Structures are given as structure tokens and as C-alpha cells.
Amino acid sequence: METIGRDLREMQRIPLQPAHVAAIRETGTQRLYQKGDMLAEIGAPADRFVYVEEGEVEVVNPFTGDRLVPSTLGPTQFMSEIALLSGGSWSLPMRAAVDTLVTEVPRPDMLRLMSAIPEMSDIIITVLAARRRRQLDTGDGMLVLVGEDDDRAVRRVAEFAARNRVPYRSYPIGSPEAAVVATSCGTEPESPAVVFGRDLVVADPNPEKVARLLGLDQDLPEEDAFDVLIVGAGPAGVAAGVYAGAEGLRALVVDDTAIGGQAGTSSRIENYMGFPTGISGADLVWRGEVQAMKFGTRFVMPRRVASLEQLDDGGFCATFANEQRVRASAVVVATGVQYRRLPIDRLAEFEGAGIYYAATENEARFCRDSEVLVIGGGNSAGQAAMFLSRAARHVRLLVRGDTLATSMSDYLSSRLEADPAITIEYGSYAAELHGGEALEGVTIRTRNGDRHVETCAMFIMVGAAPNTSWLSELVALDDKGFVLTGREAGGSSTFATSRPGIYAVGDVRAGSVKRVASSVGEGSVVISKVWEHVRQ
Numbered sequence: 171m172e173t174i175g176r177d178l179r180e181m182q183r184i185p186l187q188p189a190h191v192a193a194i195r196e197t198g199t200q201r202l203y204q205k206g207d208m209l210a211e212i213g214a215p216a217d218r219f220v221y222v223e224e225g226e227v228e229v230v231n232p233f234t235g236d237r238l239v240p241s242t243l244g245p246t247q248f249m250s251e252i253a254l255l256s257g258g259s260w261s262l263p264m265r266a267a268v269d270t271l272v273t274e275v276p277r278p279d280m281l282r283l284m285s286a287i288p289e290m291s292d293i294i295i296t297v298l299a300a301r302r303r304r305q306l307d308t309g310d311g312m313l314v315l316v317g318e319d320d321d322r323a324v325r326r327v328a329e330f331a332a333r334n335r336v337p338y339r340s341y342p343i344g345s346p347e348a349a350v351v352a353t354s355c356g357t358e359p360e361s362p363a364v365v366f367g368r369d370l371v372v373a374d375p376n377p378e379k380v381a382r383l384l385g386l387d388q389d390l391p392e393e394d395a396f397d398v399l400i401v402g403a404g405p406a407g408v409a410a411g412v413y414a415g416a417e418g419l420r421a422l423v424v425d426d427t428a429i430g431g432q433a434g435t436s437s438r439i440e441n442y443m444g445f446p447t448g449i450s451g452a453d454l455v456w457r458g459e460v461q462a463m464k465f466g467t468r469f470v471m472p473r474r475v476a477s478l479e480q481l482d483d484g485g486f487c488a489t490f491a492n493e494q495r496v497r498a499s500a501v502v503v504a505t506g507v508q509y510r511r512l513p514i515d516r517l518a519e520f521e522g523a524g525i526y527y528a529a530t531e532n533e534a535r536f537c538r539d540s541e542v543l544v545i546g547g548g549n550s551a552g553q554a555a556m557f558l559s560r561a562a563r564h565v566r567l568l569v570r571g572d573t574l575a576t577s578m579s580d581y582l583s584s585r586l587e588a589d590p591a592i593t594i595e596y597g598s599y600a601a602e603l604h605g606g607e608a609l610e611g612v613t614i615r616t617r618n619g620d621r622h623v624e625t626c627a628m629f630i631m632v633g634a635a636p637n638t639s640w641l642s643e644l645v646a647l648d649d650k651g652f653v654l655t656g657r658e659a660g661g662s663s664t665f666a667t668s669r670p671g672i673y674a675v676g677d678v679r680a681g682s683v684k685r686v687a688s689s690v691g692e693g694s695v696v697i698s699k700v701w702e703h704v705r706q
Contacts, residue, residue, distance in 0.1 A: 185246045186221075190290040193283055194221050198275035203266040209249060210264040212312040212367035213383060216253035219280040219294075222246070225270025229310070230263040232368040233354045238310060242267060252298045254280065255463035258385030261311045261337060263367075284464065295464060299457075302335065311337030313380065316348045317362025319536075322522050323375050324362045330377035332532045333428035333435075334471070335456050336384060377472050386471055390496050396422045397704045398697075399488055399498035401475050402637070404431020405451075405686045406676025407504030408458040409693030410700075415465025417701050422496065423467060424488075426474035430455040431506045432677070433686050435528030436550060437557035441579065442687055451686065452530070458690075475640045486671065499704045502696060503641070503653055503667070503674040506689075510633035512545070516603045524609020526629050529554035537562040537627050543612055545600060546631035547574055552582040554629050559591040566623070567594045568614065570632075600628060636678045645669045652680035665696040671703055 186194070200223070203209060209220060212232055220227075227243040230236070243249055249264055254277060275283070284291035305311055318328045318340045331338045341347040343360055352359040355371050364375035366383045381387035398414050400407045403425035414421035428434060429452075436451035445454075459469060474491040478501065481487055485499050509527050511517060517525060526533045529544075534557065542562045544555045547569040555567045567586065573596070574583040586592050601620065602613035611624045636651045645667040646654045653674035656664045658681075665673045675692035677684050682692070 186248070186290060186293060190287060190293070191221065191246075193287060193290070194219070194275055195273050197279050197283055198273040200271060200273050203270045203272065205266055205268050205270075207266045207270075208263060209266060209270075209272070210260040210262070212261070212263050213259045213370075213385075215385065216251055216258055216260050217277045219254060219275045219277070220249035221273045221275070222248065223271040223273060225272075226267040227264055227270060227272075228267040230265045232263055232312070233350060237267075238262070239308075248294070248297075250294070250298060252302045252460065253385060254298070255295075255460065256385070256469060257388065259312070259383070261305065261384075281466065285466075291464060295460060299460060302337070305337035306335060309337055309339040311339065312367050313338035313384070314351055314365040315340040315363075316351055316357075316365070317343045321362035324364060325522055327364050327375050327377060327380050329528075329532055330380065330428065330472070332530060333430060333452065333528075334381075334386065335429070335452070336386075381472055386469075387473060388468075388470055390422070390470065390494060395485065395497040395499070396420045397498065398422075398500045398502060398700050399424070399486070399496065400502045400504055401425075401488070401640075402431060402504035402506055402676070402678070403429045403455070403459070403469065403471065404504060404506045404676060404689065405433050405455055405458070406506070406689035406693035407431070407502070408455050408462060409690040410502050410504060410675060410697055411462035411467040411469070411693075412458055412465065413694045413697040414700065415462050415467035417697055419697070419701060419704060421462075421467040422498070423462070423469045424473040424475065424490075425469075425471045426491075427472055429459050429469065429471070432508070432550065433689075435530060436553050437529060437531075438553055439686060440581070454686070477640055477642045478644055479642065480644065480669070480671075484671065499671065500700045501672045502693075502700065503638070503645075503672065503678055504676045504689075504693060505637035505640075506677045507634035507636050509546075509550075509631050510635050512600065512630055512632065514600060514603055520603055520605065520609045523607065524605065524625075524627055525603075526627060527631070529557050529629050529631075533627070533629070534558060534561045539563050540627070541566065541623065541625050543568060543600065543614075543623070543625055543628040544631065545628065547571060547577045548631065549578055549582060551629075551631040552578050552586055554631060555586060555592050556582070556589070558629070559589055562591070562627075565592045566614075567592060568598045568600060569594060569596050570599055572596050603628075634677065634684070638678060645672055645674070648680045650680075652682075653678055654680050663699045665692060666699060673700060 229238040231238040318324045357363045364372040397419040398421050400410050400423040411423045433451035438448045440448040475488045476491045477489045489495050541564045544567045555565045559565045598616040600612050601615035604611040646659050659668040673696050675696050676689040
């Protein structure tokens with residue numbers, strides 16, 4: 171299956187071309203680091219590109235001070251991370267292993283160079299993606315979690331990091347690794363903890379605090395207006411971000427959870443053109459994010475838009491949940507939909523402790539050799555069942571209707587029916603939840619009566635509610651809350667709403683086709699109309 175970057179062992183040794191190096195030297199400044207000097211500190215802004223002229227640069231273990239990985243960077247290689255594109259933070263400490271001469275290019279100048287020299291940009295971005303892939307595979311990064319399996323707050327941070335492609339290390343309470351962390355940071359050895367770098371223990375951890383430390387949730391000057399604000403970072407929103415940046419628009423993409431939206435929780439998409447062996451939703455949209463950042467589009471998260479108002483000059487002002495405000499000439503609504511919460515007692519009590527709305531590696535860890543339930547009859551539920559069947563002892567797919575023919579792709583329903591590890595139960599639903607601190611069992615109600623099933627995990631992927639409450643009645647909605655566009659809204663184009671300057675794309679749009687490919691198409695096409703509106 172396709173992943174987010176080529177193998178680092180292949181990519182890290184690809185040199186820049188002589189013309190690229192000449193451009194870097196002409197733009198940058200040479201600097202000499204003595205042996206032992208730090209070139210990058212965890213959490214410091216990734217504000218420069220570093221080309222190694224002479225010497226050697228190593229990655230440092232923040233807890234021991236020793237070399238963290240065997241490979242180092244030498245002459246003709248460069249020190250940088252994917253955070254260079256977004257203006258985020260360094261995720262690894264870097265140190266001169268010997269006296270080292272480098273050429274440093276400030277981030278704004280380097281982005282201009284990459285824009286002007288696409289061949290150089292291709293090499294750099296491919297290497298940076300491969301480095302991030304390696305970090306995700308090994309867990310090397312600035313974020314360390316202790317007690318993810320035992321503490322719900324730590325688990326929320328882990329989910330946020332995983333969905334945003336942030337590398338982290340996770341240690342069970344009582345493990346030798348957790349003891350080393352406790353000794354280094356002065357925490358209790360048997361207590362859950364979220365540690366940033368080596369010294370900073372995050373009190374009362376939550377995704378917002380961690381995002382701020384990671385540089386994902388950056389301050390936005392209120393007086394600094396954007397050409398377009400894109401609300402939602404699923405396939406439609408990220409595609410809009412790619413094309414907005416490519417057209418030279420100053421674009422900002424915000425999301426209240428993570429890059430990828432609902433598609434980002436899909437473990438395997440097999441019917442997206444160009445990926446015959448399949449690709450996970452998170453990897454697909456992450457590629458789009460990197461592509462958009464290359465063109466200058468900014469991403470900020472978790473950032474929830476609480477309300478939107480139109481200004482006297484015709485532009486718009488969005489107010490976030492943290493009361494910060496941002497102005498834009500146009501708005502693209504790409505907030506998609508969210509799975510409906512089932513009307514079952516104790517549901518909220520077990521959310522994150524047995525009740526889940528996504529099926530990724532993060533959640534699958536809790537299903538090893540156990541029986542799990544998946545609720546729903548759409549493609550997302552089917553893909554989740556297939557994915558979970560690799561880890562769980564058995565998967566029960568509960569479907570209220572009598573068939574999957576009208577709600578699921580034929581290739582997927584055929585695979586489900588043929589898989590001995592999956593049972594499809596038609597005309598059934600979850601009626602009661604049981605357990606103490608975590609989910610332990612579910613009562614399944616069928617036409618033939620009730621029965622109890624012992625399970626530690628139930629995945630809810632049923633129904634879809636649009637995320638449109640924040641629009642403050644600025645645009646016309648249908649009776650289900652989806653945004654009306656085109657003729658139905660009196661709009662000037664297919665994706666225009668009833669309010670000039672506001673556009674809607676993807677699943678949040680009334681009448682849209684609920685597929686990743688169509689969302690990407692809508693997000694890319696809408697920018698031509700946004701460009702016309704902004705230039706007017």
C-alpha cells in the first residue's frame with residue numbers, strides 16, 4: 171500500500187544538483203559550529219534551511235544526550251524538517267558531531283528559492299517526507315507519552331498526534347523506558363505523563379496545549395487578512411488549499427481536529443485513481459498538505475471556528491473558539507460531516523475508552539485478539555471492519571437494514587462477506603453498553619430478541635451530520651443542515667452559496683457525492699471562482 175514518503179535509506183543520500191547548491195550559497199550565510207554545539211533545539215522554530223559544507227551533524231537523544239540514530243548528515247546533505255514548510259518547530263535536537271561548516275538560509279528565502287527552482291524543491295520535499303515517515307515508523311520525536319493505555323487525556327493527545335502525522339514515543343506505565351522518563355523529568359514513575367522534549371512536562375495535557383508546543387497552533391495577527399479562509403482540512407479543504415496556493419492566493423486552512431477529516435480515519439482507500447494498491451486516507455491528505463504548504467498555504471489546528479460575520483467592506487471575519495479573529499476576502503466551507511452519536515445510555519462515558527469514531531492503528535491496538543463491533547453500513551464502516559479484522563479475533567458489523575447494496579461499494583461488501591473473520595448482522599443495532607471504567611460488553615438488539623456480547627471496543631460509523639452551526643445563518647441550508655449551492659441557492663456558480671464570497675465544497679454541500687475523489691475535485695475547481703471574487 172502507498173505511504174507518505176519513499177524509503178529514507180534511499181532518499182537521504184540523494185544530493186542536490188550543483189546549480190541548486192550555488193543558489194543556496196548565494197542566498198545563505200556560512201556559519202561554523204564547534205563540536206558539541208547545538209544546531210537545533212526541540213521546540214525551537216524551524217526557521218532556516220541548513221546545508222552541510224564540511225563536518226557532521228547528529229541527532230541527539232534528549233534524555234541521555236547520546237546519539238539517537240546511527241546515521242548522520244555530512245557534506246552535500248542538508249538539515250531540515252517538514253516543519254520548514256509550515257513554520258512549525260524542530261522535532262529533533264541536532265548537534266555538531268565534529269567542527270562543522272554550514273550554509274544557512276532563512277525560511278522565507280528558502281521557500282522563495284524552492285518556488286523558483288521546482289527541481290530543487292522536488293528533491294528537498296521528497297527527502298523531508300521520507301524523514302518524517304522514518305520518524306513515524308520509529309517514534310523518534312519531541313513528544314513522549316507515558317500511560318496511553320491507562321489515561322484518557324494521554325490517549326487524546328496520542329490520537330491527535332497520530333492523526334496529524336506527529337511522531338511520538340509511547341511507553342506503558344511501569345516499563346523501564348517510563349522509569350527513565352520519570353527520572354529525567356522528575357515525574358512519578360507510576361503516573362501518566364505527556365513530556366515535550368526532556369524537561370517540559372505538560373500539566374493537564376490536551377491537544378490544544380500540545381499543538382501550541384509543536385507549532386501547529388500558531389498565532390494569527392488579526393490585522394493580517396487572507397485572500398481565502400478554508401474551514402475544514404479534509405480532502406476538499408486540502409485540495410482547495412493546494413490550488414489556492416498555486417494560484418498565488420494567501421490561503422489559510424483551519425480544522426478543529428486534524429488534517430484528513432473523516433477520510434483521514436480510513437485505513438485503506440482502494441478506489442482512488444492512481445493508487446492501485448490502495449492508500450490510507452491520512453497518507454493521501456497528508457501528501458496534499460505538504461503540496462499546499464509548498465505553495466505557501468498555511469495550516470493551523472486544532473482551531474474551531476465559532477462564528478462567521480460579514481464586514482462592511484464585503485469581506486468576512488471568523489471568530490475562533492479561543493476568541494481570536496481572522497479576516498478573509500472569501501471563505502470556502504469544507505467542514506464535511508461527522509458520524510452521528512447513537513442515542514444510547516453511557517455513550518459519552520465510554521468515548522475514548524471503548525467507543526471510537528475512527529479505526530486507525532491507534533485504535534486497533536486496543537482490539538488485539540478480542541471481539542469488536544462496527545456499527546454502520548457505508549464504505550467507512552466496511553473499510554474499518556476489514557482493517558480491524560487483521561488485529562481483532564472477530565469483527566461483527568451491525569447493519570440496521572437488510573442489505574449493503576445501496577450504501578456500500580460492491581467490491582467492499584463482497585470482501586466482507588467472504589472474510590471468515592467478519593460477520594455481518596442485518597437488522598441489528600447496539601441497545602445497551604456495559605462496563606466499569608471502560609467498555610466491557612454490548613447488548614445487541616435484533617428482530618429475534620436481545621443478546622449480550624463481550625467486547626472492549628465498538629466503532630460507530632453511522633449517519634452523517636453536517637458541521638454548519640458556525641455559519642451564523644449567513645448562507646442557506648437545506649432541511650438537514652447541508653449548505654445549498656448553485657441554482658438551489660441562487661449562487662453565481664456551482665459551488666457558490668446564497669452569500670457572495672462564501673463557497674461550499676465536499677460532503678458539507680447539499681447534493682454532493684460522498685466520495686474522496688469528488689471532494690478533491692470540488693476543492694480544486696472552486697478556487698477559480700474564489701480567485702475571480704478576490705480579484706474583483
